Amino acid sequence: MELNRRISLLVTTLSGKLISLLSFVLGVNVAQGATATQSSTWRGVYTADRAVDGNTGKIFFRDTCTHTACNNQNPYWTVNLGRTHNINSLTIHNPDQARGRLHDVKIEVFATDPATGGGAGAQLCATIGSTPVASATSTTLTCTTGTKGQYIRISKSNLQPTHFNFFCDALLLCEVEVDATPAVNCPMGFERNQDSCYYFADDFVESWFTARLACQTMGADLAVIESQDENNFIKGRLATIAGSNKWSFYAGLHKLNDQMTWKWIDPKAVTGVPSGPPNTASAFSDWRSGQGSDTQASHCLAFDRPNTNAVFQWYDERCSNNGRYVCEVSPTFPTSPCGKCAK
Numbered sequence: 001m002e003l004n005r006r007i008s009l010l011v012t013t014l015s016g017k018l019i020s021l022l023s024f025v026l027g028v029n030v031a032q033g034a035t036a037t038q039s040s041t042w043r044g045v046y047t048a049d050r051a052v053d054g055n056t057g058k059i060f061f062r063d064t065c066t067h068t069a070c071n072n073q074n075p076y077w078t079v080n081l082g083r084t085h086n087i088n089s090l091t092i093h094n095p096d097q098a099r100g101r102l103h104d105v106k107i108e109v110f111a112t113d114p115a116t117g118g119g120a121g122a123q124l125c126a127t128i129g130s131t132p133v134a135s136a137t138s139t140t141l142t143c144t145t146g147t148k149g150q151y152i153r154i155s156k157s158n159l160q161p162t163h164f165n166f167f168c169d170a171l172l173l174c175e176v177e178v179d180a181t182p183a184v185n186c187p188m189g190f191e192r193n194q195d196s197c198y199y200f201a202d203d204f205v206e207s208w209f210t211a212r213l214a215c216q217t218m219g220a221d222l223a224v225i226e227s228q229d230e231n232n233f234i235k236g237r238l239a240t241i242a243g244s245n246k247w248s249f250y251a252g253l254h255k256l257n258d259q260m261t262w263k264w265i266d267p268k269a270v271t272g273v274p275s276g277p278p279n280t281a282s283a284f285s286d287w288r289s290g291q292g293s294d295t296q297a298s299h300c301l302a303f304d305r306p307n308t309n310a311v312f313q314w315y316d317e318r319c320s321n322n323g324r325y326v327c328e329v330s331p332t333f334p335t336s337p338c339g340k341c342a343k
């Protein structure tokens, strides 16, 4: 491959990964390209998908807008985001031909398809009152905090009488953008903390490698700990689960072949985890006294404690030793093979 092309491909790949990572951190328009449906379609051509095609232009007869049928008294438009999201806000691009038609609107979020019985679990995101939104403007509606689901429905009521043959009150949308971040529904047997799910394997003991395979079998991987909060959550749960047993639990940190560098199994996690104490580096660690710094064959992280009255901390364990283990799955981890399968 020619060098320029290689560089270009590398830049494209990296920027794609960056955008994908940023989208999880910042929240972006997750509706574009999603599956959309509506209660009816005016003249059969102003279809629901036109509000998620990425064209936010508001000129009705030139850009790509939706329009429900004139005889539809309770029109609605629904988008399926494909998986559960924490919904922050919606931006509606209202056509120049709206002429007072964007009024009495209710935006609701559902865990399951409202068209097939999911309507009972509606969460109200936001409303537009009887005063219409101005034509050819964009309006952003912030959802009630904690709004979460896979389906968003925009429905309209209190339709006004038809003024002319060609002007009926209906639901018209040039584009709907949804600012949201993916959420994860924990698989059976997993416990939630923040936006991750954890499986505390306390009934089997395995080597670090077999423990990792066991996690992967469930679409997860050994836990990657990126913050003090996450570390405290796991330590707290381990204290409860272990009780008076002298157990240790593997997590997803291991030492590279240089016998010095500790590395999380998730490449996106913080790098450069400092070796044992004193922990003066900026990266996060929680080594037990005397741990994390030897150059021997102790290459895998286990949560352990010197006695059952002590708190769990990080211990550098020989990877071939048997231990219990903690698995994790989140919207972004593991990246393969099944990190995005969990719903």
Ligand SMILES: [Ca+2]
Binding pocket: 050, 051, 052, 053, 054, 055, 056, 057, 063, 064, 065, 174, 175
């Ligand atoms: Ca459009």
